[in-house]
Each structure stands twice: as C-alpha cells, then as structure tokens.
Amino acid sequence: xxxxxxxxxxxxxxxxxxxxxxxxxxxxxxxxxxxxxxxxxxxxxxxxxxxxxxxxxxxxxxxxx
Numbered sequence: 001x002x003x004x005x006x007x008x009x010x011x012x013x014x015x016x017x018x019x020x021x022x023x024x025x026x027x028x029x030x031x032x033x034x035x036x037x038x039x040x041x042x043x044x045x046x047x048x049x050x051x052x053x054x055x056x057x058x059x060x061x062x063x064x065x
Contacts, residue, residue, distance in 0.1 A: 007031055 001014040005023035007030050012023035022028040034040055 002011050003014050003021065004010070005012050005027050006021060007027035008023060010023050012020070014020055017023075019025055019028045022031065
C-alpha cells in the first residue's frame with residue numbers, strides 16, 4: 001500500500017516502513033518537534049473558556065475608553 005507522508009507529502013510504502021506514517025526518520029523528528037514547540041494544538045474546553053474571557057475583557061476596555 002502506498003501513502004503520502006504527512007510532513008513532506010512524498011509517496012512512501014506503508015508495509016515494512018519503520019517510520020510510518022512518515023517516509024523517514026527526518027520527517028518523524030520534524031513532526032515531533034512541531035508537537036514539542038506547540039505548533040500543533042488540540043482545542044479543549046479550557047481554551048474555549050479562555051477565548052470567551054478574552055472577548056469579554058476586550059469589550060470592557062471599549063466601554064471604559
């Protein structure tokens with residue numbers, strides 16, 4: 001089965017590939033770095049409530065100005 005690497009988009013073979021779903025160790029490490037640096041985010045309840053609070057704070061600034 002042939003698939004595309006999620007990082008570089010090159011075609012790679014799924015079966016027998018120790019780095020799957022990536023094409024190489026390089027792409028696997030790039031993906032890991034993206035997670036560690038916070039480039040990927042999974043939205044959660046806390047994030048949604050924080051965004052709502054920020055919008056409320058912005059609205060209160062406009063009223064006091």
